[in-house]
Every structure is written in structure tokens, then in C-alpha cells.
Amino acid sequence: MTKPLSVWVLVSLAVQLASSACSDHNTAPSGSTTTLTISGLSSAFPGSGCTREFPGTRGAAGTTLFLTFSYTAPEGNLTGGHVQLLHSYSTGDSETHTFAIPSDFLTMTGTMSGTIRVGACPRYNDATGSTETVSLFDSGGHSSNAQSVAVTRPVGAP
Numbered sequence: 647m648t649k650p651l652s653v654w655v656l657v658s659l660a661v662q663l664a665s666s667a668c669s670d671h672n673t674a675p676s677g678s679t680t681t682l683t684i685s686g687l688s689s690a691f692p693g694s695g696c697t698r699e700f701p702g703t704r705g706a707a708g709t710t711l712f713l714t715f716s717y718t719a720p721e722g723n724l725t726g727g728h729v730q731l732l733h734s735y736s737t738g739d740s741e742t743h744t745f746a747i748p749s750d751f752l753t754m755t756g757t758m759s760g761t762i763r764v765g766a767c768p769r770y771n772d773a774t775g776s777t778e779t780v781s782l783f784d785s786g787g788h789s790s791n792a793q794s795v796a797v798t799r800p801v802g803a804p
Contacts, residue, residue: 682720682782682790683790684793687795688713689712689795691709692710695708696708698769700743707769708769708804709803711766711768712765713731713766718758724782725748726747727783729780730743730780730783731744731780733766734779735768736774737771737773739773745764747762752765762782768797770804773799775799777794777797778795
């Protein structure tokens with residue numbers, strides 16, 4: 647009887663060790679990548695004009711447009727990253743702008759989560775409105791999801 651009992655103990659010990667080893671593989675590695683996300687994009691015209699700084703239209707009058715969104719950056723590595731903005735006008739024209747983090751045209755709260763506001767300067771010409779699409783990029787080049795908001799050209803906007 648001693649022999650079957652010792653075999654049973656060894657089998658029990660082997661099952662416990664295998665179970666312990668398998669449970670270690672169910673945890674995420676300590677250096678795993680987490681998702682950079684944005685949400686709640688909103689737009690506002692504060693009622694002021696601006697002067698465009700972008701090549702091709704530098705010096706032209708525009709209308710100040712604030713775009714604000716919430717972000718989650720679990721790795722907290724946004725410094726050195728950027729916000730990408732795509733203006734798609736109702737006329738079919740579009741333009742892309744990049745706002746460095748940090749930047750004079752960008753304000754940000756938090757490190758791993760918070761809000762970001764960029765100050766754009768669209769020039770509508772013949773367009774009646776635009777769709778503003780933003781994406782966030784961290785310092786490693788990882789991108790967030792994109793968020794869009796439709797904007798109606800304010801009365802009197804150039």
C-alpha cells in the first residue's frame with residue numbers, strides 16, 4: 647500500500663505544479679502595450695479671427711476653431727508625440743495639420759489621461775462647413791482611434 651500512496655502523492659504534486667505553471671502564462675507580460683484612445687471630440691468657435699501659419703496660405707485670415715477631446719495614454723508618453731488634424735471642407739478640399747506635444751497651439755491636462763485642446767485656423771472660402779478629424783500619436787509613433795466632428799461655417803468667417 648505504501649507504493650500506490652507515494653505514486654498518488656507524486657501525481658498530485660505534478661498536477662499542482664502544472665496548474666501553477668499554466669496560471670503564470672495567463673498574465674500579461676510586464677512590458678505589454680496598452681491602447682492609446684481618444685473620445686468626446688467637441689468644437690467651438692470663440693468668435694475671434696486668426697492668421698494662418700501654414701505654407702500656401704501663410705498670412706491669410708482665418709477663424710479660430712478650438713477642438714477639444716479626452717484621451718487615455720496608459721504609458722504616459724505623449725511628450726514628443728503629436729495631434730494630427732484633418733480639415734475636410736464641404737467643397738471637397740482638405741488639409742492636414744500636425745500639432746506637436748508640447749506646442750503653442752495645444753493645451754493639455756494630465757499625463758496618462760485628461761483633455762487636449764488644439765487651436766486651429768480654418769479658412770472656409772466657398773465652403774459651408776467642414777468635418778474635423780483628429781488622431782493622437784505618442785512619442786513611439788503609436789496612434790489612437792480617430793474622432794470626427796461636423797462643423798458649420800460661422801457667419802462672416804473668411
